[in-house]
Amino acid sequence: MVDTKTQYQKIKPAIDKAVVDVMESTAFINGKAVHDFAANLSAYIGIKHTIPCANGTDALQIAMMALDLQPGDEVITPSFTYIATTEVIALLRLIPVFVEVDAKTFCMDPTVFEKAITPKTKAIVPVHLYGQSAPMEEIMAIAKKYNLYIIEDNAQTIGCDYIFANGDRKKTGTIGNTGTVSFYPSKNLGAFGDGGAIFTNDDMLADKMKKITNHGQSKQYYHDIVGCNSRLDSMQAAILDIKLKYLDEYTAARRKAADFYDGAFANQPKIIIPFRASYSSHVFNQYTLILEEKNDPANYRDGLRKFLAVHKIPSMIYYPVPGHRQKMFEHFNTVTQSMPVTDWLSERVISLPMHTELDEEQLIFITNKVLEYVNK
Numbered sequence: 001m002v003d004t005k006t007q008y009q010k011i012k013p014a015i016d017k018a019v020v021d022v023m024e025s026t027a028f029i030n031g032k033a034v035h036d037f038a039a040n041l042s043a044y045i046g047i048k049h050t051i052p053c054a055n056g057t058d059a060l061q062i063a064m065m066a067l068d069l070q071p072g073d074e075v076i077t078p079s080f081t082y083i084a085t086t087e088v089i090a091l092l093r094l095i096p097v098f099v100e101v102d103a104k105t106f107c108m109d110p111t112v113f114e115k116a117i118t119p120k121t122k123a124i125v126p127v128h129l130y131g132q133s134a135p136m137e138e139i140m141a142i143a144k145k146y147n148l149y150i151i152e153d154n155a156q157t158i159g160c161d162y163i164f165a166n167g168d169r170k171k172t173g174t175i176g177n178t179g180t181v182s183f184y185p186s187k188n189l190g191a192f193g194d195g196g197a198i199f200t201n202d203d204m205l206a207d208k209m210k211k212i213t214n215h216g217q218s219k220q221y222y223h224d225i226v227g228c229n230s231r232l233d234s235m236q237a238a239i240l241d242i243k244l245k246y247l248d249e250y251t252a253a254r255r256k257a258a259d260f261y262d263g264a265f266a267n268q269p270k271i272i273i274p275f276r277a278s279y280s281s282h283v284f285n286q287y288t289l290i291l292e293e294k295n296d297p298a299n300y301r302d303g304l305r306k307f308l309a310v311h312k313i314p315s316m317i318y319y320p321v322p323g324h325r326q327k328m329f330e331h332f333n334t335v336t337q338s339m340p341v342t343d344w345l346s347e348r349v350i351s352l353p354m355h356t357e358l359d360e361e362q363l364i365f366i367t368n369k370v371l372e373y374v375n376k
Ligand SMILES: Cc1ncc(COP(=O)(O)O)c(C=O)c1O
Pocket: 055, 056, 057, 058, 081, 082, 084, 085, 127, 153, 155, 156, 181, 182, 183, 184, 194, 195, 196
């Protein structure tokens, strides 16, 4: 699905030097590399504070802790997302309230989620899925009306522009009260291990988040609030700082591959290509098709996966079981919740290889094999 090896080889001297520099400095934790990277990332995405942490899951947890959400508070989130989004809600003894997504954008549908708001609702977690923004203006208007926090799960979408109705642009992750990102290796800005960060323009919130990432500490051995140990280590920061310089180039390469796929699959009755919303750029963390077959769509999709695997083409299903149907949430009694769009998508989506190193030969091979299967 990804080719991090070729990507590394292209910038090997700079990466290797950055790692050696950290080793020689021995500032492995919270070193200069971490501060430099946080400052450069803040400048890139246009935010006042970037708080690096250990991974994108912790980033969500820390954001929710800093906003002082209390056990029993309800948090609205799409069911159609990676489990990390919803798991941290339950971990903090908050209540995940699952809502539908829009069948075209795969993101939270603002026309339906207002109905899910109750007096206990405290926050909304829109997920910018696969590399495209959720409809933030509509979401923000509803959040404002009910006085709710917005935590943007931007794990998959670093570098994406949200385009406001008046033409202004902001990077996703910088629009709500806070936003989070993951530097998991396959992400658009991927580390050589785990990593994550939280974004905010709010000074007090940033201060609290920094404390939470370091055991709630204000100064060494003085702990003001309950926190955790969640740090981005200096080696990962040094690597990410090099890769950040290439992020726009990487995004362009992903888009070029997506354009090729789109061109090959256009006008195929059984394939719906990814919708590109006018309010967002698309950074294609994933290239995800909807495969339409009236009888037994999930089986038809599995057939494609098997056919591709025979030809050594990887594919993935993000995500076969939506959040509201996961066993871990059984006690919330959400399994019987009606989510026709989410269920429809879960049976039909399939993601093809998507990364910065896809060349035309590979793309021709992949698209030909997909077309061979659907035209059978
Ligand atoms: C939507 C979403 N949220 C959160 C996460 C969690 O990030 P991490 O794996 O860095 O903990 C991911 C990672 O895959 C994700 O895709």
